[in-house]
Amino acid sequence: MSPPSPHEVPSNGLPSTGGAGGGRVPVGALQNALAAEHAALWVYGVAGAFVSASLSGRLEEGATAHQARRNATERMLIDAGAPPVPPEPGYLTPHPVTDAPSAIQLVIAAENDAAAAWRSVVERSQADPDLRGAALEALTAAAVRAARWRASTGIAPLTVPFPGAP
Amino acid sequence: MPPACPSRRRALAAGAGAAVLLLTSPAALTGCGTPTPEEPDPLESPAGRAEGDAALANAVAAAHSALAPAATAFAADRRAHATALRAELHRIHPAPVPSTAATPAAAPAIPPPVSSDPASARSALTQAMRAARDEAAALVVTLPGYRAALLASVSACCAAHAALLS
Numbered sequence: 001m002s003p004p005s006p007h008e009v010p011s012n013g014l015p016s017t018g019g020a021g022g023g024r025v026p027v028g029a030l031q032n033a034l035a036a037e038h039a040a041l042w043v044y045g046v047a048g049a050f051v052s053a054s055l056s057g058r059l060e061e062g063a064t065a066h067q068a069r070r071n072a073t074e075r076m077l078i079d080a081g082a083p084p085v086p087p088e089p090g091y092l093t094p095h096p097v098t099d100a101p102s103a104i105q106l107v108i109a110a111e112n113d114a115a116a117a118w119r120s121v122v123e124r125s126q127a128d129p130d131l132r133g134a135a136l137e138a139l140t141a142a143a144v145r146a147a148r149w150r151a152s153t154g155i156a157p158l159t160v161p162f163p164g165a166p
Numbered sequence: 167m168p169p170a171c172p173s174r175r176r177a178l179a180a181g182a183g184a185a186v187l188l189l190t191s192p193a194a195l196t197g198c199g200t201p202t203p204e205e206p207d208p209l210e211s212p213a214g215r216a217e218g219d220a221a222l223a224n225a226v227a228a229a230h231s232a233l234a235p236a237a238t239a240f241a242a243d244r245r246a247h248a249t250a251l252r253a254e255l256h257r258i259h260p261a262p263v264p265s266t267a268a269t270p271a272a273a274p275a276i277p278p279p280v281s282s283d284p285a286s287a288r289s290a291l292t293q294a295m296r297a298a299r300d301e302a303a304a305l306v307v308t309l310p311g312y313r314a315a316l317l318a319s320v321s322a323c324c325a326a327h328a329a330l331l332s
Contacts, residue, residue: 115322122306123315129307132314136306140299140322147326157239159326161246162319 025080025131026124029117030073033138036110036117037070038087043110046093050103055152062107062145066114069138076131104153111146112164115139119164139164207258208309212302212317213251218278219294220244225277226287233288240295240327247320254316288331295328 044063051059074084097103121135143163150158223241227234281287302321306314 119315119318122318123311125311127308127310127314132307136303136318136321139318140303140325143322143326144329147330151330157242158330159239159243159323161243161323162250162316163322163326165315165319 024126025076025082026121027077027080027082029121029124030077030080031082031085033114033117033121033135034070034073034077035085035088036114037066037073038085039091040066040110040114041070042087042091043093043106046097047103047107050097050100052100055104058148058152059107062111065141065145069114069141072134076134101153104149105155108146108149108155111142111149115142115146115164116166117164118142207255208305209251209255209313212298212305212320213248213255215298215301216244216248216251216320219298220248222278222280222294223291225280226291228277229280229282230284230287232284233291236327236331237291240291243323243327244298247323250316251320254313292328292331295324295331299324299328 041063044059044066048056048059048063077084093106094109095102095105097106118135118139122132122139125131125135143159146163147159150156220241223237223244227237227241230237281290299321302317302324306318306321308314309317
């Protein structure tokens with residue numbers, strides 16, 4: 001999922017202080033993670049129109065998790081003194097979404113994007129249990145959901161060795 | 167004044183020597199999180215565990231065909247983890263392989279015992295996945311950026327395996 005025009009992450013080069021643990025907060029990486037959460041929420045909404053009723057519970061669960069993560073990330077950014085990036089008005093999908101399989105593929109792509117964004121927060125943050133812990137939790141949740149979506153459609157392999165790795 | 171020049175050169179040479187000594191002193195070379203040679207590298211344990219898990223998962227796959235798909239997939243990912251962790255260990259400690267590395271690396275030669283009861287074998291596999299997830303997660307909050315990100319992916323991968331099997 002990419003926004004129609006490349007979204008410029010505000011990188012003013014001034015790492016904000018405050019927020020989780022009082023350590024330096026990697027604002028750019030967090031804004032990327034927030035943008036990935038916005039995109040994932042949009043994708044889960046789109047997928048709802050195609051995915052069978054038997055998977056609607058999983059869809060709802062994923063959307064709720066991303067919503068909570070989005071809210072928490074916005075709070076972290078506000079605490080760090082950075083205005084949270086808003087969602088894009090629309091997103092370009094890597095492939096056309098026309099049926100349930102293509103919709104689930106899009107959901108898996110959104111989870112992979114979220115995993116990558118949160119792994120980057122782990123890498124760029126200081127060894128701070130609060131922020132690193134939250135980022136690890138988000139990365140893990142995205143990897144678990146991606147694996148479950150792959151399992152529900154028989155997309156092999158069900159796992160990747162390094163979720164979120166570039 | 168010919169003597170002035172040599173003495174000046176000597177002074178400069180001495181200054182340069184002092185600078186070299188400063189740069190090569192252990193305090194200057196030991197960055198944050200880089201272990202001193204006396205203590206084992208914190209990646210030794212997860213690397214050894216990844217090798218042990220791969221051996222266990224292969225043995226479970228051989229003994230229980232019903233568990234084979236999950237066990238084989240876990241073995242493949244754990245082998246990838248072991249390779250990446252050993253590569254990082256080798257990057258930091260290039261020349262002689264630390265003696266502690268030989269012990270876990272030798273372990274996979276003897277297949278670990280696997281219960282003939284499928285439920286017990288499944289439980290052993292799940293426990294290995296959860297233990298690997300937790301060990302890597304604990305290191306994520308303490309290690310420097312690159313290593314933290316690597317272990318975050320390892321932890322997320324093991325969490326995905328545990329979620330699929332349980």
